[in-house]
Amino acid sequence: MPYHEFECSKVIPERKQHAVIKGAGEDLTSCLPKGYLNTIPGTISERGCAYCGAKHVIGTPMKDVIHISHGPVGCTYDTWQTKRYISDNNNFQLKYTFATDVKEKHIVFGAEKVLKQNIIEAFKAFPEIKRMTIYQTCATALIGDDIEAVAQEVMDEMPEVDIFVCNSPGFAGPSQSGGHHKINIAWLNQKVGTLEPKITSDYVINYVGEYNIQGDQEVMLDYFHRMGIQVLSTFTGNSSYDDLRGMHRAHLNVLECARSAEYICDELRARYGIPRLDIDGFGFEALGNSLKKVGLFFGIEDRAQAIIDEETAKWKPQLDWYKERLRDKKVCLWPGGSKLWHWAHAIQAEMGVKVVSVYTKFGHQGDMEKGISRCGEGALAIDDPNELENQEAMRMLKPDVIFTGKRPGEVAKKMRVPYLNAHAYHNGPYKGFEGWVRFARDIYNAIYSPIYQLSGLDISKDEIAADKGFVTRRMLSDAGLSDEIKSSPILTEYTGKYDSVTDLRAKTYPEFERKTAASAAE
Amino acid sequence: MTCDVKVKDRVGTINPIFTCQPAGAQFASIGIKDCIGIVHGGQGCVMFVRLLISQHLKESFEIASSSVHEDGAVFGACGRVEEGIDVLLARYPNIRVIPIITTCSTEVIGDDVDGVVTKLEEGLLKEKYADRDIQLLAIHTPSFVGSMVTGYDVAVRDFVKKFAKKGEPNDKINLITGWVNPGDVKELKHLLAEMDIDATVLFEIESFDSPMMPDGSAVSHGNTTIEDLADTANAKATIALNRYEGGKAAQYLEKTFDIPTIIGPTPIGIRNTDSFLHNLKALTGKPIPPSLVRERGVALDALTDLTHMFLADKKVAIYGNPDLVIGLAEFCLDLEMKPVLLLLGDDNASYVDDPRIKALRDNVDYGMEIITNADFWDLENRIKNEGLKLDLILGHSKGRFISIDYDIPMVRVGFPTYDRAGLYRHPVVGYGGAIWLVEQMANALFTDMEHKKNKEWLLNVW
C-alpha cells in the first residue's frame, strides 16, 4: 500500500492509513486510505457533527419550512448563515432559523413542554408556513426527549400542519456524514408516500443530492424543463417539503451527491423499484453525458442533444479561453465529500489543470475510490485531513490554487496560496455549462491575481520593479502563450452576467405533447 | 413615555442574537499565546465556532475537539480528552496551555474533566512531557447556561484564576477589555501609551489583524502570555471595561489579591472614554496629557459636523452583547439620537439592576424598550407587525436580513461582522472609536437618503 506518512503525524501512527499517494500501476485494490472512522481527538480535524450533516446540509435547503433545532441556542446560531443554499421564494430558509432555547431547568426536568410551546409559537409567527422540521441535538438526545410524540400531539391538534422529526444528535457518527444518513432514512420512513403528487409529464424524476448552492439546482432544472421532464422534487435544494413527500412516484432518481443522498436512492430502488442514475452536473462532457442518459431513459435523447449542442456552442470557446491559460496549474482539490470525484477528472480534462491532491473531510472509502480513480498518478489523497497535514502538504506540493472551505482557505492565504470556496463557491453557480465557465473564470482570477505576485516580494531584499504601475491578469497569464491563441477570434473570456440564476426563474418552457390521452388526464 | 425593560415574551428563539457558552470560551482562548483549547463535545461545537470567528476576523487559528462520538456519549468520554491532549502536545511542541472547554453534551453525561486535569498532571505530563511546562485547566461552559457572553466571562476568570500568582508588585494595571476587536485593542493601547501607563491587556488580540508575509510564514494568534496572566496578581489596579465580559475576572483579582478594581464603563463615545481616562488617572495618579485633549477635540469636531444636522432624533435599534449595546445607546443619546429598542442577548436576570439601565429608565424622555433574552424576532416582529419605524440599526451581521428586507440602513458593529470588509480592524472604543462610529452612522444614513431619494439633494451643500 502506497501510504503517505506525514512528518507531523508520525506521533499518531494510525494516521498513516489515512493518506496515500497514487503511484504508477496502483489501482483501488492497492491504493485506498481508510475512511469514515472515528476522528482522532486533538488532531484539529476539519470535520463537523452529525447534527449539522442532517440539519445544515440536507434539512435546511428545503425552502418552505420552519426549521427548528431542539436544544440550546448555539447549534442553531452557529450553523445559520454559513452556507449559500438559495431558493426562489426569497430565501426563507436562509433567513429564518429556530431554536427551542433549552436551558438548565429543561435539562433537569425535560424539555418536551418547551418544545411544544416553541412549535406553536413558530407557526404563529409565520402563519403562512405549515410545514416544520425538528432537529434533535446532543443535549436533547441525552435527556431523552420524545420529539416524535410532541410532534404528533401538535399535528393532532393542528391538522393543517405537518412536522418531520430528525433524530441526529451531533455525536451520532464520526462526522456530518452520520447525519446525512440519518435524515435520508428518516425522511424516507416518515414522509415519502404520505402525499400523492400531481403528475404533469410522461417523464418524471427526482433530482437527488442537490442543494442549490448559488443556484446549481435552478440551472439543472432549466435543462430538465427544456427537455419536458417533470422534476417531482429535489432532495433538497430549493425544494418544497410537500414535493419531497411524493418522491415515490418518480420514474427515475437522478443522483448528484451520492455521498449525502445515496441512501434514499438505494432505499427507493429497493422499496419502489425506482432506478438510481448517478450523474455529474459539473464539466461539459460529464454533464452532457448525464443529460443524455436522462434523455435516453425516457426516449427523448434528441432533446438532451439539442441542449448539449446549443450550450456547448455558446460556452465551449469561453471554457477553452481559460483552459489555454490554466494548463498544468497545480490544484489541491480539498472539498468536503462529493466534489473530489465530481471535479477531479473534469477539471483536468477540460481546464488543463493538474490535481496534485484530493482530500475529503467527511467522505467514506467509496468517495475516495471515485476520487482516486479520477485523478492521475502522483496525487496525494488524504482522508479526514487536519491542520498540520494540510500545511505540510501545501509546502510539499506547492499548489497554484486550492479548493476548500472558508477557514482552511485562510490558512492557505497565509501561505500565499489562493483559494476558492469548494463548498459555497466564489462566484457560482458552478453547475451547468455556463457554471463550468464561471468556475474556470474564478480559478483564473485566483491564480493570476496580481496581488499574489506582489505578496511574494520581500521589499527588504528583492529587486523592486519600480517602473511598473500595474500588472493585469492578462499580462501574467498570456506571457507564454502563442500569438495564435492570444489573438484567437474564437476564444473569449466569460461573457455572462454577475447573476446568472435569477433570470431563469422567469423563463417559460414549451409544452410537450403527452404520449396518451390517459396519461395526459392524470 | 418611559423606558421599559422586558423579558422576551416567547419561550423559543427565532433567529438568535447570540450563541452559546463554549463559543465565548473559545474566543477567549485564542487570545492566549501558545494556547490551543480543546472543546469537549461534538465536533460541530468547534468546527462552526472556528468558522464563525474566522468569518469575522478573516483569519484562521487553532482550536481542537475531543470529537465525542456515540460511544463516548453513552459510556463517558473523558478518555477522548486525555487522548486529544496527548495528540495536541505531541504535535504542537510550543503549546504551553490547554483549556478543556466543556459543552452541553459532556456536561449532561457528567464527564469529570477536573478529574482528567488532575489525572494528566500526575500521569501523562510527568511521564511523557516532563521537559515541558504544560498547564491544563477545565472551563465549564455548558451550552444550556447563559450565552457566549457568560462563556467568555467564565473563561477569562478561569484563565486568571489558574495563572494569577502573587509576586513582586509590577506597577502595571490590568486592562480586561471584554469581547472586542483587534482595532479596539489597538485604540486602547494607544490611550494607555498616551497616559504613559503600562498595562497587562487581556487579551492581546491586536495580532489577529495579521499580515501575509513573503515567505508565507505568518500565523494568526493572540499574544497574551502565561507570564502576563500570572502577573495580573501583582498589578496596582484592574479596569474591566465590560461588566459582563471580564467582570468576573476583575472581581476575582480584587477579592483574592486585594487589587483596586473598577468595572466599566464600556468606553464607547466621548463621555465613557472620558470616564475611562478619569479612572485610569484615579488608579495610577497619571495625568491626562494634552495630546488626548487634542485627540478628544478632533473627535468632538467630527461629531459636531454631524450631530444636530443629521443625527438628531434618528430612531435606532441596537442589539448584541449587553455592554456593547448599552455603550452604543449611551453614545447615541449624546449624539441626540433616539435609541428606541435595545435587544440584550441572553437570560441574565441582573441586566435590570445594571446602573446604566437604571439611568436610562430614570432619564429617557421618549419611548424606549429594552428586551432581555432577546432574539431577532423581537426586532423584526415590531417592524413587520407592530409599526416600529427605524432610521438605523446597529448590530452584528446575523441581523443583516432585517436591514435588507425592511430597507433600514444598518451599521455593522459587534461580533460577528462578516458581511462587511475589515471592521475588526476599526475601534468602537476611545475617541478614535467615537469618530469611526459617528461617521459610519452618518455615511449609512447618507447612502440611504440617496438610495431612497429622500432629500438626497441635501448633501449638495454641506
Added chain:
Amino acid sequence: MDDATKLEQLMDYIMKNCLWQFNSRAKDRRKQNVGVLTKTTQLLCDEPVDNPTPLDKCYWVDAVCLAEAYRERYPWLATMDKTAIKTLMQKLHERLDWLTIDGSLNEELTVQHY
C-alpha cells in the same frame, strides 16, 4: 495492441468517467456491473438489448453511453469480431468486479443496511 493494453484503456474510461460501478454495497455493485457491462457488450456486438424493467432501462442508458464512448475513442474495437469483443468484455467485467468488489479495500461494501 495487446489485450492487456486494450483492457486497460477500457477500464481507464470507466474509472475516469463513470459512476455506476461505485454503488456503496457489494451486492449492488455486482448487479450494476453485470447490468451495464452485459448490455454494453450486446450493444458493441450489435445484438438486441431487452429492457423489461425500469432498472434494466437504467443499466441500458449507461451502457449506451459507454458503448458510444468506446467506439469513438477506441477505433481498434471496430477491427475486432464479436467473439473477440465478448471475450474482452468478459475480461473487463472480471477485472471490474475485482477492482470494485472482490479485491476492493472498501470496508463498507458488506455493511448490511444502506
